[in-house]
Amino acid sequence: MGSPHLLVVTPGIRAYREYLLRSIGPAYRVHLVVTEPPTWERGYLDGWTVVDDLADTGELVRVTTALAERDPVDGVICWDETWIVQAAHMAAALGLPGDPAVIERCRDKHRTRAELDAHQVPQPQSRLVGGGDEAEAVAREIGFPVVLKPRALAGSFGVVKADDPTAVRRFVGFTAGSGRMAPELPVHERNILVEEYADGPEISVDSVVHRGEVIPLCIARKEVGFAPYFEETGHVVDPADPLWHDATLREVIERTHSALGFSSGVTHTELRLTARGPKVIEVNARIGGGLIPYLNVLGGGADVGLAAAAVACGRPPEVRVAPRRQVAAIRFYYPPHDNSRIAEIAFDRAPLPAAIVEHGPLAQPGEVKSPPPQGLMDGRIAYAIALGLDADECRTALDAAGRALRVDTA
Structure with missing residues (x-):
């Protein structure tokens, strides 16, 4: 039997999502649905289809059914929040996992709140x-x-x-x-x-759901800055986090999915750990962003991308973790002032500690970037990733990386 045939609706931004194609590509025949011919993605692909408009659900369904007639499709997946509802319609047209009504329930935060409230799930x-x-x-x-x-x-x-x-x-x-x-x-x-306002640390839980069974794969602690805004400036993924053994958190996650009718797919659930227990902030019907699942893999945890691809094809996920795991953390860096025209971005190599395993720019020369609130996630100009024995070691290394970052503005 050949590799499963998986449709991926748009690859997303390379810096944030290439790791998913790199992981899924060897195990699946990936067919990309995009609005422009692929460039950097080609090495991961079995094929691609260019459409005029990803917002045109009818066109996407026609393309999907025509493709499936030539080469049966096993699953449809999308990790770009903008197009997850359209991807669900594509899957539904082929009788594959992905219920558009459930995805729309997550996409609309007011409807999410109404469903959770009706089922007495703790939330603000x-x-x-x-x-x-x-x-x-x-x-x-x-x-x-x-x-x-x-x-x-x-x-x-x-x-x-x-x-x-x-x-x-x-x-x-x-x-x-x-x-x-x-x-x-x-x-x-x-x-x-x-x-x-739900006071307390903010976390996220990436889970896959197969035939109603909710399987948490990654817990991340968010670092939020630029108050009063809620810009996610970094994340820490610790395989020994005591939250893995928190029965109340697990119950809230399961009740959340049950309330939403979420029986198959992947979710990124955000919560606040208040003095009265976990409260759900929102549920995203996609793989988490900010390179959180990548941190999980770097630290030896489960591959959320592979698990999500499996459940998209109606198959149980194979969850594998390394025997020896580390804490992984990421930090995002921002320009010094609003409307900074980037001339050059570079990290001084000599001062970087050994714990920094990856770093790079998120902006190109000539781009204009701003810190929050004028620029939010789109205002980031660089990132660094650290691996260490604990979160403090990672944060110390990421602080040093920030001091080593050189940004020249025109």
Whole structure:
């Protein structure tokens, strides 16, 4: 029997997603669906199809069924938040795992909140509002501080903490206007969520779900900066994290998937560890971003990409971990000021500690970058990854890498 035939809907940004194709490519015949002919992706591919518009679900379904008639398709996967609903429709057209209604339930944060609330899953209070006056009134009812977030974005775009009514009035336009950062995503008439602020460390859990069984594969602790915004400046993945043995966390994860009707696929669930227990912040129906699953593999943990590909094909995942594991961590670096035109980015090699195993630029010469809030995830200019015996060793190494980073601006 040959390798499974897997459709991948758009590869994503190379710096953040190439590791997935590198992992999946040897085990699957990968067929890429894109809007431009592939370049760097070609070495991982069995084939590709160029479409006019990834937002045209009808075209994607026609392309998928035509391709499957020539060469049966075993699974469809997408790790780009923008197109996960379209990918689910492609899978459903072939009778493959991927329920569009469930994916839409995750894609729309208000609908996620409603389903979790109906099933009494612990989460922050949340109310949908249409504008500034309503946002301020709801914030007073919930109690300060509150969090303003857009209903249908991702990557912390438009998410901000407001400590008082003045802050709500100041930030509501920022949240309402954040849709311009991802114009392909849905725009709702009532587009702002006002939520209770859940105090405590933030974590993420990447899981695969096969025939209703939820299998957590990666737990990461988020590092968040640029308050009052929630920019993810780094992540730490520790194989010995005590959260792996936290029965309450496991129960919340399982109840979350059950409430959403999520029976097959991959999820990236974000939570806050409050004094009253874990509270769900959001559920993304895709592989986690920020290179989190890559950290898991570097540290000897399970390969989330391979597991996600397996369940997309209706197969149980093979979860393998190394006998000896390490802590892996990543840090993202930002330009010194708004509208920095990048001339050159480089790390001084001599000062880098041995724990730094990978580093590189995320911006090219000539690009204009800004730190939050003007630039969020798209404002990052470089990254570094560390491996060590514990999180402190990794963070110390990443601090040193930050001091060794040289950024010349024009």
